[in-house]
Amino acid sequence: MKKILAFLLCFTVGFSALGQIHDPIQWKTSVEKVSETTYNLVSTATIEGEWHLYAQEVPKGGPIPTTFTYDDEGGKIKIVGNTSEPEGKIKFTTLFGEEGMNIKSFAKKAVFKQEIELVDASVNQINAFVEFIACTDEMCLPPKEVDLVFDLTKATAVTASTDATKEVKTAGEVASKETKKEEKRGLWGIFFIAFLSGFAALLTPCVFPMIPMTVSFFTKQSKSKSQGIRNAIIYGISIIAIYVFLGWFVSLVFGPSALNALSTNVWFNIVFFLILVIFAVSFLGAFEITLPSSWATKVDSQADRGGLIGIFFMALALAIVSFSCTGPIVGTLLVEASTKGVLAPIIGMLGFSLAIALPFALFAAFPGWLNSLPKSGGWLNTVKVVLGFLELALAFKFLSNADLVLQLHLLEREVFIAIWIAIFGALAFYLFGKIQLPHDSPISHISVGRLSLGLIVLSFTIYMIPGLWGAPLNLISAFPPPQHYSESPYGVGFTKKGTASVQQDNHEALPEGAHLMPPHDIISFHDYDKGLAYAKKVGKPVMLDFTGHACVNCRKMEQNVWVKPKVLDVLKNKVVLISLYVDDKRPLKDDEVVESKLNPGKKLKYIGQKWSELQTIKYKANSQPFYVLMNHDESNISDPVGYMPDADEYFNWLEEGITNFKK
Template sequence: MKKITLLLLVLLISTITVRGQIFNPIKWTTKVEKISDSKYKLITEATIKENWSLYSQEVPKGGPIPTTFTYDDNGGSLKLVGNTKEPKGKVKFTKLFNEEGMNIKSFAYKAVFEQEIELVDLKVKEVIAFVEFIACTDEKCLPPKEIDLVFDLTKSVSKSNAIANKAKSDNDSEESKKGLLSIFFIAFLSGFAALLTPCVFPMIPMTVSFFTKQSKSKAKGIKNAIIYGVSIIAIYVLLGTVVTGVFGADALNALSTNVWFNISFFLILVIFAVSFLGAFEITLPSSWATKVDSQADRGGLIGIFFMALALAIVSFSCTGPIVGTLLVEAASKGGLAPIIGMLGFSLAIALPFALFAAFPGWLNSLPKSGGWLNTVKVVLGFLELALAFKFLSNADLVMQLHLLEREVFIAIWIAIFGALTLYLLGKIQLPHDSPQKHISVGRLSLGLVVGAFTIYMLPGLWGAPLNLISAFPPPQHYSESPYGVGYTKQNSITVSSSKTDTHSNLPEGAHLMPPHDIVSFHDYDKGLAYAKKIGKPVMIDFTGHACVNCRKMEQNVWVKPKVLDVLKNKVVLISLYVDDKRALNKDEVVDSKLNPGKKLKYIGQKWSELQTLKYKANSQPFYVLMAHDETNLIDPVSYTPNADEYYNWLEKGIGNFKK
């Protein structure tokens, strides 16, 4: 009966497959590693869906068909060196193939197989093979299947490059960790800032007093306070988890260059800022606080948790704008950033409650509540207002509307921080400020620092680079006067005759990047054609109008004399903007290879797909040094803030071009 049932199951699966509803739990990909001019390693990778298994090349008698690789020797043009190597795998007991059962080696999630070959004929460019296999779960198997494999020897990677690629992958992972660490640190500081607002700070002595008085012993009070702190952390981390879950880890990162995303968060941050400045308060419905507060009286762990939730709701008018800003910034990073951000924020909020409960005597050292708490709130409001214009600038850059150019952005920041300076010096009063006859030394000091920063930004209106804030304003070429106010391209020509010779007649499709006159193409084909014409290697710069690290590279690394010399004289630069929302010409609109059924309608989509398909990367900046046959001269690099390291990469790639 079991055999009949299994046969019917196989027939049913076969019928479904014939009707076109094909289910493939195992995907196969190939790549080639070059060992020497005549020896190669053929690498086959199987990606296996969850709950499915792929069996070994050696299985017990009476078991499933083994995974078998067959390679075409191309009429004797190549020979196999040894057998196909397989990963370690795991031996599992199964009764799928007989009633007694047997131990079979299988692979889950991923399996990599390697076969060395030696070419008899060095002209061989491609190796054809096929793999026969069966895919099973613990309860069923699909019919045996054969998949054709193609190994392109012309796209092989040398062993040293393979190691370098792994190192690059490890570096990218390290950069990702650093990014999350910076999010955590900023969120932690933001949590302390929220702690010093009028809605939260007065709650510290009240809450600690409650725990110490209601607890039968000091140890019990400390325990309850710790649970209270952990509950606060859990509530905010849950919020970050929900944001990540709703939008998706990858989708959040993709949104960072979306026009409507940036405009929406500009408006949200302006509302938050105006609220902090005292125009109105953002509060959650009072009924929420009432219901949660009633649950807090239940006592025990549940009661403590609802006390923490009540704190989050009651203090929302102060913490909400900070939390919202953090989530917006974390959303632009993508991945786990919202969760890590909320962990850092909530940890800073929760720590004081636990520490003061453990050491109640410390409460005497706390400053008394007063007008200084509102000052903290107002300062945060000004900072949020300044940050809001970064999102509006992103939208303007992506659309290339030139409404918020560099000079306008800097002027707005000068106005915001100038007003903050006057506020800190007591020259401006806002609705919730208390009357005061003098200002504190701390407030005066902060006012002087903000005032100095405001003065520092003034030369930016006349073309100064402003390296301290290079990540925030639009790039220097996106301005009314790219060469500075009163300093035009004509001026630069009269100063340097060599510049006139180099740039007076730009090639078709080329642009000048002010203020250093780097010649850059924005079209791949035109840039490559020009490189072939003048005999120089190509540097592809995958960049973005809203890419912060791209601006840092251009304004902090590219301007170094030795790097600038390379970019101006030794390579042909092709800058491809992956977030360019301008429409492609009708004859350039093609089907997407990454998303079948969709069209590539915008310039940025075209370059983004090129980067993903050709270089298996989708982050910016991303730099490629390329020969005229479009092969890499050296492994591509991403954000490299060390100018010496970047210069060495350029020189090594150019050296390979000359060989």
């Protein structure tokens, strides 16, 4: 069961647009005068955005700690004790090892204080330096040293050392509050999605019919209306407690390390594809996936005990019996939430269970409301079948991710679109009543709602058909493989004529190491050195395109922005494009394998690792897409940018760089 749950957790999201920061940590110094001979040297770090600074003590094998070194001026001052630091926050990270570790760090602002005593009263200035490393949750900059100068003549008086301690603590609290504000926004999004997922699960045939059964139980067991309401509330709280415990269990056992960077992990994508296919086939009626019946039997026997314990085991019985319908939803939700932090799975399960618990608790408290519920029947199985079709379509996205990363070209764009056309076409026929599955009830007519949904699905199916002939399909651009990853890059049965076609057919016409990127016909290099050499030869600026095979926003830029005539003209004629895939899993040549500068002791084994480290170290960013316009001396001619869906804004950025290149 543990393995099944682990596999269910293997879901991920695509990359988002980056935030680029230069020198994210700035240092300032000040001095506090405690007495005639005692001073506090105060070093204040201002930390930008999502960056953080590590503590003075870190686990073995972790990052370099923040270290202060003070000049005692040849024995003229005495260093008293250690440098104090804020409370900070302990966070789990896998930046310094696959197993991960808990490290104390600071965000927004950190105040460090060192007490000193003057041995020689003539000293007016103290020199020091701090060594540190700046990191986000995904990357680190190279270690850095900053000189610190403390002017004793500008010291401000403090009444006691306790004031200093209080100030340090306050700074840590402020930083912690700011960090929590940022986390809260993401957690609200997780809660909302989970809440909607809970209502979707509520409408499945495993859950919905249990509402009247539950109401019947509480009606018989409760001697008064007030007791019935109390029992219903306890029942709802029990449901929430069970699912929240599941979220806590996932955070505890698996943690962020097991779910780190799974968007391009081949095996996890393949495993999750297989799991979704199995659940989809189950939803379509081929078989039922249930937990062992002995579990439900034992739990039901405990529910008969009555009282608070009996109510709790009734809630547990609901979770077990409904597993075949809620399992895929809960598993996908847990994985999505787990990639966003330790608290996210707990918040996700809170939202999911709240949506499940509310109807049960309300109808149990007010049984008269049951009359307003639609009757259980064939429509419940229809909901389950529709979910099965959707899961089947989603499954092929994971298989496509694995194929893209490995560049096997087994599931190219036309094949993917054809599979989706078949799946959604079959779903449309099902909704129109032309296809019946094993657990469907006979229907003499279809409802207006079912007809409306069928028309929507049919329209979507027809919309995808031109994609086989090269249509961009902007509505689903994040799902199919990119247009250049196809059997016929210009569309099925279509041969493009002109110079681009001649270049495509005659590889000698292309520069060494260059490729044509259909359907735009942009000459693109995947090798940094060859692309730079060609740019010098033709006298054009270089545009570095840090991208990824499984990068959703990269595909949106290529299909929605690069196709605009004025943007396309620049990319084809005014710059030399070098596309560097950071998730390229092809191995480096033996003579190219080097030690990582970001993670000393580890080797760069894959092409994608090489480009990812280049982007991280040189440009202080690691999200894709990431675009750099640079001169032949590899200096930037404009500020790099990330995901920019506004074509006019993107064109203006390109023109600015080209203008600077010509100066």
